[in-house]
Amino acid sequence: MLDSFVEQVIAPVTHDLGGFKVHRTLPAKERTMVGPFLFFDQMGPAHLPQGQGIDVRPHPHINLATVTYLFDGAIDHRDSLGVRQRIEPGAVNLMTAGHGIVHSERSPGDERSAGPALSGIQTWLALPEADEERDPAFEHVAAGALPELDADGVRARIIMGGLWGLTAPTTTYAGTIYADLRLAPGASVPIDAAAEERAIYLAEGEAVLEGVPLLPRTLYVLRPGIAATLHSATGARAMLCGGDAFATPRHVWWNFVSSRPDRIREAKRAWRAGEFPAVPDDDAEFIPLPDIPLTVSYP
Structure with missing residues (x-):
């Protein structure tokens, strides 16, 4: 039954980052992309001890866009464009790396004092080849600016693109x-x-797709052109993602994504040599280039 409307089932790889876990379904050995999405992480849910927080030190990206969307908690984003933006549940932080950007993500001070919560989804989107080397950019879309469908027990917030007759401004x-x-x-x-x-990704609760139970923190890639219905008997939160299929593959190594492997090699050299721009007011530390990255594709 599942095979009739599901093309692939991708189980998560879970990383314990100390105090919270990250569940990663893309990229995977069996699949790198779903539409433009090539990285899919669920952070938490977690509640960190009082006085602690997350501190993702400055690190680089190229040739992609990152999308941060929280269910709970808050994160302070800073980047090499000079942007400083707090993101809270229901809003979107879209960072376009283009030819290169550096950013950090940290728990705000007021969240640390109470013991910060952390729960949400972070994704990366591949850029079309014509846009891979565009100028870096940052965009924050407040929760109230995103359209919502609210009917018959369903609240669907459109984060990007158009669905059910509604279109997000992102x-x-x-x-x-x-x-x-x-x-x-x-x-x-x-x-x-x-x-x-x-x-479809089941983030919280219980749900069935066409009568088939879904496993939590698992990505279900649907067959093209087949409509399906998601149902929950007890309540659920799920993410729907996808879009146009890319004609050319994307290569992923650590925080670098590109249609060209040589571009990733150049980015590795440049980060090691200190040639990326710094993050203003957050340049005292950085994440060094790893010998073996946790994020890789398998082209």
Whole structure:
């Protein structure tokens, strides 16, 4: 039954980062991309001890866009463009790396004093080849600016692209769909078949897709052109992601993504040599280039 509407099931690889866990489903050995999405992490849920927090030191990216979306907690974003932006639940931070950007992510001071919560999704999007070397950019879209469908026990926030007749204001570089689906007990939501590639990820609770139970923190890649219905008997939160299929593969090594392996080699050299721009007011430390990265693709 599952095979009739699901093309692939991708189980997470879980990393314990000390105090919280990250569950990663993309990239995977069996698949690198779903539409433009080539990195899919669920952070937490976690509640860190009082006085502690997350401190992701400055690190670089190229040829991609990052999307941070929180369920709980807050993160302070700083980058080499001079941007400093706090993100809270329901809002979107879209950072376009282009030819190169450096950023850090840290728990705000007021969150640390109470013992910060952390729960959310971070994704990376591949850029079309014509946009890979564009100028870096940053965009924050407040929760209130994102359209929501609220009917029959379903609250669907459109994070990127257009779904169910609603379109998010968030910038996209390729055909993209991305939505946060919250289902009350007994609710159902149709999954549109229009996008070339789509996947459903069960972040919280219990849900079935066409009557088949979904495993938590698992990415279900749907077959093209087949409509499906997501239902929850007891309540759930799921993410829908996808968009246009890319004609050319993307290579991933650590924080670097590109259609060209030689571009990744150059980025590795440049970061090691200290040639990337610094993050203002957060340049006293950085993450060094790893010998063996946790994030790689398998082209």
